[in-house]
Amino acid sequence: MQSKNSDYNAGEKAIQPPSMPRFGWAFFKIGLTAYGMAILQQLKALIINSKWLSRKEVDEGLAMVQIYPGPIIFNLTTYCAYRIKGIGGALLATVMFVIPSYLLMVFLSWIYFSYGEVPWVHPLFIALEAMVVGVVAHIFVDFSNRYLTGAKTAMMAALAFILLLYKVHAFAVVLISIALGILLFWNTRKTLAANTTTPSAAAAIPGNLRHRLLSIIAAGIVFIGAILLGLFWQHTNGELLFSMFKIGAVAFGNGMTIMPLLQQEAVISHHWLTMKQFADGIAFGQITPGPFLITATFIGYKVGGIWGSVIATFGMFYPSFFYTLIISEIYSRIKNNPLIQTALKGVLAAFTGMLLSVVFSLGKVSLISPAAYIWAAGALIAVRYLKLNLLWIFASGIAAAMALFYLGITI
Numbered sequence: 001m002q003s004k005n006s007d008y009n010a011g012e013k014a015i016q017p018p019s020m021p022r023f024g025w026a027f028f029k030i031g032l033t034a035y036g037m038a039i040l041q042q043l044k045a046l047i048i049n050s051k052w053l054s055r056k057e058v059d060e061g062l063a064m065v066q067i068y069p070g071p072i073i074f075n076l077t078t079y080c081a082y083r084i085k086g087i088g089g090a091l092l093a094t095v096m097f098v099i100p101s102y103l104l105m106v107f108l109s110w111i112y113f114s115y116g117e118v119p120w121v122h123p124l125f126i127a128l129e130a131m132v133v134g135v136v137a138h139i140f141v142d143f144s145n146r147y148l149t150g151a152k153t154a155m156m157a158a159l160a161f162i163l164l165l166y167k168v169h170a171f172a173v174v175l176i177s178i179a180l181g182i183l184l185f186w187n188t189r190k191t192l193a194a195n196t197t198t199p200s201a202a203a204a205i206p207g208n209l210r211h212r213l214l215s216i217i218a219a220g221i222v223f224i225g226a227i228l229l230g231l232f233w234q235h236t237n238g239e240l241l242f243s244m245f246k247i248g249a250v251a252f253g254n255g256m257t258i259m260p261l262l263q264q265e266a267v268i269s270h271h272w273l274t275m276k277q278f279a280d281g282i283a284f285g286q287i288t289p290g291p292f293l294i295t296a297t298f299i300g301y302k303v304g305g306i307w308g309s310v311i312a313t314f315g316m317f318y319p320s321f322f323y324t325l326i327i328s329e330i331y332s333r334i335k336n337n338p339l340i341q342t343a344l345k346g347v348l349a350a351f352t353g354m355l356l357s358v359v360f361s362l363g364k365v366s367l368i369s370p371a372a373y374i375w376a377a378g379a380l381i382a383v384r385y386l387k388l389n390l391l392w393i394f395a396s397g398i399a400a401a402m403a404l405f406y407l408g409i410t411i
Contacts, residue, residue: 017052017084020092026050027077027093031290032100033394038135039073039290041383043080052084059146063347064331066174069250070320071258071293074098078324086206087215087325094321098313101290102297106309108284109301124287127375127401129366131394133359134379140355141384143348152184153349160353165360173354174347181346182339205328216325223322226315237304237311239270244296244315258293266299273302289394293317 017023026046034042040062048055058080065075074094081093148154156177163173205212230242243265251258259282266272273281285295293316300312334340367373375397382388 017050017089020085020088023081023085023089024092024096027081028096028100030077031097034289038132038394040076041135041139043073043077047080047084053080057083059348060344063344063351064327065324066347066351068320068323068327070248070323071291071317074291074293074317075320075324078321079328082325082328083205087212087219089206090321090325094317098290098294098317101288101294102309102313104288105284105294105297106301106306108288109298109309112280112284112298113302123405124398124401126366126368126372127397128287128394129362130372130375131379131397133362133366134376134381135383135393136355136362137359137376137380138384140352140359143352143355147345147348147352153345153352156180156184156346156349157353157356160350161356162353164354164357173350177346177350178343179346181343181349185342185345186338188342188345212329216322216329219322219325223319226318230315237308240272240300240303240308241311241315243270244300244312245319247296248316249319259295262293262295262299272299277302291317 018026030039030042030046044055044058047053047058053061058076061079061083062072062076065072065079068075074097077097078090078094082090085093144157148157159180160173160177163176207215226241226245230238230245232238233241247258247261247265251261263278267275267278281295281298284298285292288294294313296312296316297309300308300310302308304311363376367376379393379397382393
């Protein structure tokens with residue numbers, strides 16, 4: 001039977017990715033235009049529509065990046081770029097992805113710490129958060145249509161949603177879904193294997209194995225060197241590096257789940273920020289495009305100016321970059337194993353429920369007025385039914401929110 005998943009498996013031939021400059025520019029545009037969880041939609045659209053990787057490869061990568069520390073969307077960006085263009089492409093893509101939000105955050109930090117509070121942050125925060133709810137709702141519906149293929153997958157999605165509702169750690173939910181996937185779908189492993197595509201040109205990581213392993217060893221030396229520098233550099237910037245590196249190296253999940261660790265380090269342990277400054281830094285992380293944990297740049301700027309912002313940003317994102325290189329090499333060799341296939345089916349079903357939890361969690365804090373529901377519904381309709389580019393959706397929302405703010409209309 002040729003199901004709705006036919007585009008997920010067959011008929012997706014990879015094409016030659018563009019030159020490095022064009023490849024980097026593609027990720028720069030995502031970093032410049034995509035917000036929060038909406039980045040996932042932009043990233044998938046770029047890679048799948050360009051046929052650099054198949055939808056299945058991207059979705060399997062999304063399942064894979066749940067199992068090790070680091071911000072999920074950044075991990076997925078690194079994974080996809082490494083699969084497409086190797087170590088050089090991964091380095092270029094991740095740097096270009098982070099640079100726009102880094103520069104914007106440095107600029108906002110300079111304004112904030114030089115001139116005080118910025119009054120337009122709050123209304124923009126309300127509008128953007130509400131629109132992100134709509135976009136994530138669209139991603140949830142898309143995943144539901146693709147991965148909830150029967151009672152078992154629906155049950156796993158519901159279980160994941162309930163576990164997150166009761167504050168079970170996301171990493172524990174992933175482990176449970178892996179075990180249940182193997183248990184529930186083991187009898188279908190032959191069908192899963194039959195639906196697995198043969199490796200395409202994009203499926204093989206570019207570069208010979210020896211070169212890739214040498215590159216990973218070099219990345220590991222940088223990883224260890226950063227830890228030692230943070231431990232033994234008797235300077236505030238050394239403490240800053242170690243604090244951000246420690247969070248990036250051990251924290252699982254998305255920006256919201258990692259945020260408590262940032263608060264612990266920046267506000268409670270080191271007193272670099274007041275609680276109000278920390279809350280404002282979170283708001284800036286929301287209104288700037290790109291990865292939400294760019295809030296680390298805000299903290300670093302407060303501690304050590306420009307150099308502090310560079311150190312904090314590097315410390316937050318480099319560990320997950322290094323982990324992704326290692327996991328990608330391992331995963332590419334075991335992903336067609338029946339055990340891995342059944343586990344992945346469980347993880348993708350559970351991730352659908354986890355996305356619903358994200359919709360509810362964001363909705364509780366973002367949909368605080370009738371106007372916020374209008375923002376969310378408008379974004380959902382625009383992205384799902386009108387097929388508008390997310391850049392135009394968020395640009396229009398920002399313009400409307402600013403106009404309402406200056407007209408004195410409360411949203």
